[in-house]
Amino acid sequence: MELPRIVVNFKAYKEALGKRALEISRAAEKVWEETGVLVGVVPQHVDLRMIADAVEIPVFAQHVDPVRPGAHTGSVTVEAIKDAGAVGTLLNHSERRIRLDQIEVTLQLLREADLISIVCANDPVVGKAVSDLQPDAVAVEPPELIGTGISVSEAKPEVVKRSVDLIEGVVYVGAGVSKREDVVKSLELGAYGVLLASAVAKAKDPYSKLLELAEGVITAEE
Amino acid sequence: MELPRIVVNFKAYKEALGKRALEISRAAEKVWEETGVLVGVVPQHVDLRMIADAVEIPVFAQHVDPVRPGAHTGSVTVEAIKDAGAVGTLLNHSERRIRLDQIEVTLQLLREADLISIVCANDPVVGKAVSDLQPDAVAVEPPELIGTGISVSEAKPEVVKRSVDLIEGVVYVGAGVSKREDVVKSLELGAYGVLLASAVAKAKDPYSKLLELAEGVITAEE
Amino acid sequence: MELPRIVVNFKAYKEALGKRALEISRAAEKVWEETGVLVGVVPQHVDLRMIADAVEIPVFAQHVDPVRPGAHTGSVTVEAIKDAGAVGTLLNHSERRIRLDQIEVTLQLLREADLISIVCANDPVVGKAVSDLQPDAVAVEPPELIGTGISVSEAKPEVVKRSVDLIEGVVYVGAGVSKREDVVKSLELGAYGVLLASAVAKAKDPYSKLLELAEGVITAEE
Amino acid sequence: MELPRIVVNFKAYKEALGKRALEISRAAEKVWEETGVLVGVVPQHVDLRMIADAVEIPVFAQHVDPVRPGAHTGSVTVEAIKDAGAVGTLLNHSERRIRLDQIEVTLQLLREADLISIVCANDPVVGKAVSDLQPDAVAVEPPELIGTGISVSEAKPEVVKRSVDLIEGVVYVGAGVSKREDVVKSLELGAYGVLLASAVAKAKDPYSKLLELAEGVITAEE
Secondary structure (H helix, E strand, O other), X not given: OOOOOEEEEOOEXXXXXXXXXXXXXXXXXXXXXXXXXXXXXXXXXXXXXXXXHHOOOOEEEOOOOOOOOEOOOOOOOHHHHHHOOOOEEEEOOOOOOOEHHHHHHHHHHHHHOOOEEEEEEXXXXXXXXXXXXXXXXXXXXXXXXXXXXXXXXXXXHHHHHHHHHHOOOEEEEEOOOOOHHHHHHHHHOOOOEEEEOHHHHOOOOHHHHHHHHHHHHHHHHO | OXXXXXXXXXXXXXXXXXXXXXXXXXXXXXXXXXXXXXXXXXXXXXXXXXXXXXXXXXXXXXXXXXOOOEOOOOOOOHHHHHHOOOOEEEEOOOOOOOEHHHHHHHHHHHHHXXXXXXXXXXXXXXXXXHHOOOOOEEEEOOHHHOOOOOOHHHHOHHHHHHXXXXXXXXXXXEXXXXXXXXXXXXXXXXXOXXXXXXXXXXXXXXXXXXXXXXXXXXXXXX | OOOOOEEEEOOEOHHHOOHHHHHHHHHHHHHHHHHOOOEEEEOOHHHHHHHHHHOOOOEEEOOOOOOOOEOXXXXXXXXXXXXXXXXXXXXXXXXXXXEHHHHHHHHHHHHHOOOEEEEEEOOHHHHHHHHOXXXXXXXXXXXXXXXXXXXXXXXXXXXXXXXXXXXXXXXXXXXXOOOHHHHHHHHHOOXXXXXXXXXXXXXXXXHHHHHHHHHHHHHHHO | OOOOOEEEEOOEXXXXXXXXXXXXXXXXXXXXXXXXXXXXXXXXXXXXXXXXHHOOOOEEEOOOOOOOOEOOOOOOOHXXXXXXXXXXXXXXXXXXXXXXXXXXXXXXXXXXXXXXXXXXXXOHHHHHHHHOOOOOEEEEOOHHHOOOOOOHHHHOHHHHHHHHHHOOOEEEEEOOOOOHHHHHHHHHOOOOEEEEOHHHHOOOOHHHHHHHHHHHHHHHHO
């Protein structure tokens, strides 16, 4: 399965919940149809099924718990997100860190279920460490830039470069990504794609914002 | 809002996921229509919206996180479960214990959102302690009996009695509840209702099982 | 055993570690000898034994883990703090919150070992809830005032009053306690004693500061 | 500083607490004096200072928390274990797992303090991942064998081999190590040393047991 170049995390934003989550997801689908740049969406657990039912683009969960189906009240299993239509999940986001042994167990469960894993890391070295566990992709996001609107590719281009150098396989970068140039720069530095949240999830016009970012991908590829 | 007499927790059972969760919920609705005994269902997060859309009986979440909407990747907020159609949530289930200060914060968020809280406790004394925080209901479940098929009302009737004595307000009891007699006995000992899981969630015929349990409620009330 | 009127938590302050922890503890002992006001000290785990060996005043641990001795690498058991000479422990401090069921288990372990429990709570209602589990004492500290130097008895006297009203048994109050008047006021409002940290643990002259606070106890008792 | 070939973890065993911890540590020191094989001991937090004061062999903590000194009630800081005389610490033991980002932060704190880090991992791949963060040593212990008395070198020699192959730097192996042959085999497979617990910590005669294990080191080196 093709991995999206732009991954939009809806976090627990109220601006990206329910009906609004659906609108953002449809905007993402439209941008993909118009530009050919694949955009993935990462809605809240309660919205996963509704969105996976409504759009053709890849839908990811924000987290899954490291347990098999069973007596685990409150847990979200790999089976549950798959049943809901997700193609994969983020894991170990800086707002939902888990232990290394839990990452390992969860990656195994995801592989068994044929789901995609994007494991987050706070810096290139940690990104390298998690890449040893062979996820499908690693997303490196310096936590201090998350939500700032100051892009990692601007503020810390060396983080992008070092991530790409250290990590074998697909590398996403994120934190503060909000403009066309951020995408261009990130991809030129060697990242496969970008992971972002508020710039799209809280945008007045998610479609225009996503179109701008998709054009960044196109520019970088020329 | 009327609180259900029978609350069915779907846990993370694969037998109570997706389509199957919908079937169990419809069976619960049918039993309510036929007997007048209100049954509440507690599906997995990914199923909440689908089930709340499909049935008229009260739908609860299994857990919510103690945070307001915002940058909390992977969290399930009170706003999210409300948007999905839940009327309330379980909290502090023995498979998902949280800290006392987190229970307090979450109860405040639930009250603001006009959602119902059923806080679980492992014994009557802890039930009494959580009742000081004024949830809508307390559910006492001795963890050692959960999933055994040996009902708390049979094996430990004193737990039911002591819970009812110590706790002001609505008391559910649970753990091992699976038969008509378990419901009769629990209610005769003073419980308002029962909380159960596998006996219904994994039943070959959830409708018949729920009907049997609802008849227990009717017997106890005569 | 007599409970101290003033309890000094050394936290993980470097100013209250090792040799310096010993000096503060000796100052506390001296104040007790001179004024008759009992002062308890709460050193870091690595200092417990050294300090319990050196002074006659009660020495408490800052935390114990809810496990019996066994294969629990990194855990601090009730048996360990007792062997080291502690007479009891703080539990559930706002900087080390634990779950309600863990508080219950740990209180049981402490009772079996004849050790004193002082369970912390962030507000009077939570204090009431933990008091249902029958610890030897409850310490109510509004977290927002901890370390501010603004005393709970000044800024929020109603927190002290309400704690005393709601909680049966010994009530400590804390957060921002740093002056003679804070102690006088806290005790006049009905608290048994005060829990404090930086005002003594980081003081240039812990002896003088403790003497000032002990005089507060004497004044309040007159 | 020379790293010990045999590292004895006292866990939270009551048989390895206080006076008894001192006896085991002295036995370890005696074995080192007699055989030249360096043995490290890993006592409980409350015993660290007493033991570091009493013996010349390296003393390690079982765990440190990922915080600098400050308002962290109940935490054990790098500064605290150093002040108590430890030369380093275990980290991420299977009984005290921490998150990858916390391992990274703690390793940084340990480096600043010139203390030795031995990071535990449950399998070779996780061992490789943590080795990317450049601890002084990695200890690989399959959790299912811990405490069984069935040595990893017997039951899973491939775990030892693969750990040695994947991990650059010093590799300890552990789980079930209890006999001379276990040490010989582990070192012949390429491990630098062994990490063990109950075989020594609960031994009737720790000195004889340690002597036996030290002879294993000597045999392997011939």
